[in-house]
Amino acid sequence: MADILQRPGASPRPTPTRRRTPTADALVEKIAKLDLLTEIGTVRSRSDLNFRGNVRDVVSLSRTPALGPPLLCSVCQHKTPVFGKPPRWFSYAELEHATGGFSRANFLAEGGFGSVHRGVLPDGQAIAVKQHRLASSSQGDVEFCSEVEVLSCAQHRNVVMLIGFCVEGKRRLLVYEYICNRSLDTHLYGRHKETLGWAARQKIAVGAARGLRYLHEECRVGCIIHRDMRPNNILVTHDFEPLV
Template sequence: MDSAYETLIHKVSKLDQEPGIGLLHRKIDANLSKSVREAISLSRNAPAGPPPLCSICQHKTPSFGNPPRWFTFAELQLATGGFSQANFLAEGGFGSVHRGVLPDGQVIAVKQYKLASTQGDKEFCSEVEVLSCAQHRNVVMLIGFCVEDGRRLLVYEYICNGSLDSHLYGRNRNVLEWSARQKIAVGAARGLRYLHEECRVGCIVHRDMRPNNILLTHDFEALVGDFGLARWQPDGDMGVETRVIGTFGYLAPEYAQSGQITEKADVYSFGVVLLELVTGWKAVDINRPRGQQCLTEWARPLLERDAIDELVDPSLKNCYMDREVRRMMQCCSLCIQRDPHFRPRMSQVLRMLEGDILM
């Protein structure tokens, strides 16, 4: 994979030569001013840097528009305290993630891949390529990377409040209030809309949209993360993958059956995430009774009947906005259509969640 790394480094280095890179691909939402992560004014009175991502943690937010930086392994060792257990965040099939702090005070998350493998190399290169060209307030920002002596590490901005998965299903979780669920759905939808429809390099298909890959601040701002399986999707391309990659329970039927991948596969997966937000159920749970183990199959007839009382998470104890729940249920129903042509685009999903489209 040496040639692949050389190609990757060449592509990333070219970003330094592109004027105004941040301004070209930072899309500004109409409601941006309502978010903690606001657009930076270009006026003379602009602040020295972007506001903190989380109003509680007040961690420094990396500036948009900078290409990813090449770190040395020694720099990342220093930042993470030698990848100490005290800074350990998570571990998965890819490797481990540690918290760190750079000399300028920037708090980071460092993903260290396991020993080199063909699949690991592909995922590493994919993530660097995608995130080098995709910067949005609802997409986790790649600050830099390290390729040194067989080691491969990615450096992200640190998102302080874990994943959506931990808030829905973690052992010591508190009940996730409906207002937080609604805000998370809207934030994640904005991130996916950007990837599909607004990124300057064209459509990016995430291919692994699920609660583990939606990271949260203490303000419940949602950021889409983990782009190891992402791929470019030229307009009209229905490329067939040699093998289906993703997470069971979130795979769109057409992708699982034939390997055909378009952005509508992400829409399906996002519909499953919305169902999880409404019901509090996992996408797949073998501990549930027969007929209820697959969330989408159990929920489809209930969505058709608009059976809100049977679908809504009982832990909410009726503390929710009825119209918002019904809107989210309608989005679920449309997103998990078996035929991808009947699924909405993410811009339409976002407008439905925000109540801009009457259904």
């Protein structure tokens, strides 16, 4: 089985110097057993995923490595995460630094699951960091681990990509790519709402439907039911490319 964990630093294996609880060790061990690289290789070979005209496809489907990741948004110049890479194991210190100490200036949202903050990695990759409010229970860790396992294999141009995660003490964080132009509801109902042209409306509707179809019917880990499909859970770039 492929070792999918990419540790902060050079070695992918846990080092004795990092102190973790037995629960965290068990959680990381379970994630490490996921044969993600084989899974992604199978998905990348499928011809029905070869949608043309989208920068995310260039990264996920091209046989020739590009000089650098293409842009996710032509306005913000944010880079597209590389498809086919396993999720990275971040340290809490790395994410704290990337988000400016989870500052209010970088705050994005708050929900029952916890808070979300914007951040920037040293390589310039913009990220959204979701902190999980987990009770100190094995059930909470099981749910978190299951989410990492499933989302690690769900890679599609209209699905927000999981870049990595953090397991440190009682802290559980997920690191996603950052989508720059807010959620769809802010464009429909927000204070600064704008009139969307028909081309943008069609692009959003078709893209969101493709993302759902992938999750429901095409994801190799099985059917993933979204359960909460609504405008505030559809993110868009300034090019109005939707991601669920």
